[in-house]
Amino acid sequence: MSDIKIAVLGVGIMGADHVARITSRISGAAVVVVNDYLAEKAETIAAGIPDCRAVGDPLDAIADAQVDAVVIASPGPSHEKQLLACLEHGKPVLCEKPLTTDAETSLAVVKREAELGNRLIQVGFMRRFDREYAQLKSMLDAGEFGRPLVLHCVHRNPAVPPTFDSAMVVRDSLVHEVDVTRFLFDEEITSIQIIRPATNPGAPEGIQDPQIAIMRTASGKHIDVELFVTTGVAYEVRTELVGEKGSAFIGLDVGLVRKTATGMWGGQITPGFRERFGQAYDTEFQRWVDAVHAGATTGDYTDGPVAWDGYAAAAVCEAGVRSLNSGEPVDVRMVARESIKGA
Amino acid sequence: MSDIKIAVLGVGIMGADHVARITSRISGAAVVVVNDYLAEKAETIAAGIPDCRAVGDPLDAIADAQVDAVVIASPGPSHEKQLLACLEHGKPVLCEKPLTTDAETSLAVVKREAELGNRLIQVGFMRRFDREYAQLKSMLDAGEFGRPLVLHCVHRNPAVPPTFDSAMVVRDSLVHEVDVTRFLFDEEITSIQIIRPATNPGAPEGIQDPQIAIMRTASGKHIDVELFVTTGVAYEVRTELVGEKGSAFIGLDVGLVRKTATGMWGGQITPGFRERFGQAYDTEFQRWVDAVHAGATTGDYTDGPVAWDGYAAAAVCEAGVRSLNSGEPVDVRMVARESIKGA
Amino acid sequence: MSDIKIAVLGVGIMGADHVARITSRISGAAVVVVNDYLAEKAETIAAGIPDCRAVGDPLDAIADAQVDAVVIASPGPSHEKQLLACLEHGKPVLCEKPLTTDAETSLAVVKREAELGNRLIQVGFMRRFDREYAQLKSMLDAGEFGRPLVLHCVHRNPAVPPTFDSAMVVRDSLVHEVDVTRFLFDEEITSIQIIRPATNPGAPEGIQDPQIAIMRTASGKHIDVELFVTTGVAYEVRTELVGEKGSAFIGLDVGLVRKTATGMWGGQITPGFRERFGQAYDTEFQRWVDAVHAGATTGDYTDGPVAWDGYAAAAVCEAGVRSLNSGEPVDVRMVARESIKGA
């Protein structure tokens, strides 16, 4: 199974992250084309990746016969044209939010994809892939909270760029809670109100911050969202679901916390070593593979515990087993590391 | 940069996990050879991977000219011979713990590698790559706890196979805390005592469980470890470091928790979206790439939010911006999804 | 300093609690008169307290020359007349909320007290005396959050009596958050909106539950309150204050938790034994005093560890000091308890 060949359109902060992601952290894909309206930035990034070219026109990148699929991380106003081109060329596309900058053009894209008949577009609402949101959704669907009633959300950024304005709080921040609501509840939002409290003295002139969004779904569920993008503190994204049979928090920095009808608050204990150390194994292997790639020049093919560490562990465990049998403290016997040149 | 070609020796539970890891979750490597003493198991696994063969003799696998590097997940008694073969062929090797089954043969392996002059062996102490252990080590090295004094560890499994015996608690469980101690403190353990409390009534006949290990390092640091492999509860691996200037817990299922001289307990707030949602982005991309691979037959190239979800978000945000300006609740206007065939 | 002699008006659940509180848990006061519209209930309670009488008319109780002060725990509609009588007789009064049942009569009470010139009335908003609310107020006043901006509250009851109606959610539940807001912010609330989400299927017919209250203060601070009185779970009263320089939660069942600009979440470590065990000492002494009262008939004047427990501790500590000196395990030597008749 050969790698999927991807063109990444837009290699600003987000796009460059995605290039690194495809190249160094996930399996089965390779970036073969990058494009940016700053041609030099695209050239630099392409130069760092084997078999990757910079292409000057995003539509050429999409049309390129070598390209199997497209990632759009360009500015929002470019999305519509790029998405339509992907549809015409039958290329699967992962498009950073927003789909397009307004509802009308978004609808046009939806309709064109439907006409052509293949589901080619995925929108980058990444929270659906976050462990905690996925866990909450799965518990909700399993009926663990009964009927959901209310959703309280908090979305706080420590700071925003000087170009940020009040409407961007809605379009760029709230948009995630809009999708979270629709994802969790599987229904549409029918009304929205933005409340403007007294403003944070530390916010830039002219920006309304914080804002409180009040939303309601078709079936009458209530959602409130505190949006606060100049907290000076940290990045806090929190969601509390309140249902007929209990509630759950995610985003408290302590995993999913739940309140149940048995009168207990708390979360799940890690059930086994895969859940506890799965990430550690993945990281261990990725870093070992990277070290092996690098090892030809250094003669050191590891990025972790070496043979000596294995020997030391064996010596301690041997003494431990003797103590298990005798009940007495046992001294550990090891040769001096310095006695072995190169150990 | 072409993939590193790996032979995996031993494809039991652990080895099969590693095969899946290399094949589907990390970048830059491919499994080209698998071996197991159960030939059929190796055949089955090889059949599921493009360009992968089963090889009957592990030493042939190591010697195979196509193989760049080796993962050893075979039973402990096979390790010594396989490691030495890797050294002779100059193949980098990631070896699951234990290095070998006793200190004497481990030392022989250390010496042979040192003689040959290249660091080829990495031992599978994966906790060093766990986010919490790495964070603790980094805080410790930065002097945030002053001089470390005491380490309290808990290592609990819900259950063990019927073949487990008291010495395996030391060799297979405690060995991880042995390495954690050496990793955190950068010094050797000089004595060990195993205390045998009254046994868990639920433990299998003849097994001493729980056990308490008391260890001491060269500089006099104290380490205690509760080893308890038949708790019936869950998998709990916990470490508390006590230093001159404060203490920290990992493994409480709530991230690293710290007690500081400012009189506060707690942990770190996620500083930004990369730390909070980095895993979500990786998962999103891995699953999208997998969906694109699968899409040719289904016409559906996504595993996440589709164009309609982008349109719905745009419609809500548009209404939100109107409410931001007017201060009034605004109804969201959308076409009916059913009106667009295929949306 | 002799005890203050108190009349308690209304000895339903709340009033009876207050009688027990004054009689058995606090210092410096005694209940000498109780009154209830159910005369028999008052008689029963009076009979259980030394030197306490039941009185049939609450106004007689207030006027009683032996009564120094009054606690009003009668139904809301009786409050106005009883409060005015207390004012006329110059008796200090602690009145359960509500002050009276509407703003107009409350204002009349305020005016009458002001005319008479002595501050005699205290309203039973007990949250101001809760450790967590007091701590939050004190941190806020010390400027630890900068200017406060937003308050998120949750007020959940597992169930309410069948007579509860939608307006009582506002008058009996929300009233506490109204006072909390005014207490924390030291300013008045200028507008309020009650949002009616889809109703909990488990709520009694006709009751709107949950309700969401949106309030705004004179300076523009935003407060939202989820009111949910049929959760079936437990009693959850939670408040999150969001300020210019950080935020804090109370009511998470884990003490006050704070998020600070240093990027840490967490709470205070108990600074010393008084804070950690002050309640234990109070309880120890209250129960010992109660046991001494009871001891004349039983010959057992303790409700806690006895002399034997002191002996056993001394024996273990002696062995401990020997081990401290020798470094070896030391057996504890004690006589058999059975050898001492009556120990």
Next chain:
Amino acid sequence: MSDIKIAVLGVGIMGADHVARITSRISGAAVVVVNDYLAEKAETIAAGIPDCRAVGDPLDAIADAQVDAVVIASPGPSHEKQLLACLEHGKPVLCEKPLTTDAETSLAVVKREAELGNRLIQVGFMRRFDREYAQLKSMLDAGEFGRPLVLHCVHRNPAVPPTFDSAMVVRDSLVHEVDVTRFLFDEEITSIQIIRPATNPGAPEGIQDPQIAIMRTASGKHIDVELFVTTGVAYEVRTELVGEKGSAFIGLDVGLVRKTATGMWGGQITPGFRERFGQAYDTEFQRWVDAVHAGATTGDYTDGPVAWDGYAAAAVCEAGVRSLNSGEPVDVRMVARESIKGA
């Protein structure tokens, strides 16, 4: 029921705390006699309490016909003589730990009390009255953890007086865990070992700190205690009980936290307003009673929300009920506070 008249022997830090406790926080007792080897200190304290005298000789205080019961908070070496005198006079006595300074004299006291036939002595192991320890004991006795197996304890002080020595760590700190062990497990401790790790560089010259105590009970239960009295951090007293069916932590500053066989960690949600706000009501009443005592001179008989606060709440709730009915935001109407002189 008249107050029990108490003599307090020793009014240093601890004894003075107990005097305040009896006088101002608990019901049913009064301090009538105080004694201290510093006569002046006793005089000063007596002067602050109505109907209380200082007495120069502790044995006179015990013998005093007006004294019903005795609290011993004098230095340990005085305890034996004072306890025996209490026994001879048949006076109930609450004696701060230690009972006496060694096992031999403690045993003599136990025997004398047993001979005389009345249980008069209670030892001041106050942790048995701490809410968390009591909760743990009660869960344990209810079988919620199955058979208890292991107890891990931590006992940390930020600092100790310069006179503190290594043996006092055992006698004054560890003694509490000795009693906790006996309290929780209802059995005697049969052996003890003190481990001496490398010492905290911040500890005073000559003091062994930290120390690790390893204890074993008659039935083989294992207890370990980290004793560390110069942490510089805070006061941390923590106990983890590990049983056959789960484990629980107390002293994490977040209430009792439990790990259960359902795979959940967490604690109890407050079941109702009594549990959540019981302390607040007690404090409210104690402070109101104190304010009423003080009010005669100031004309202000409250220490909390006044009538105006009741009026303001009524005005907001009235507006809330109107909004509940209309669904619209409603402005709150109130008179200006300044318009009412004295409100």
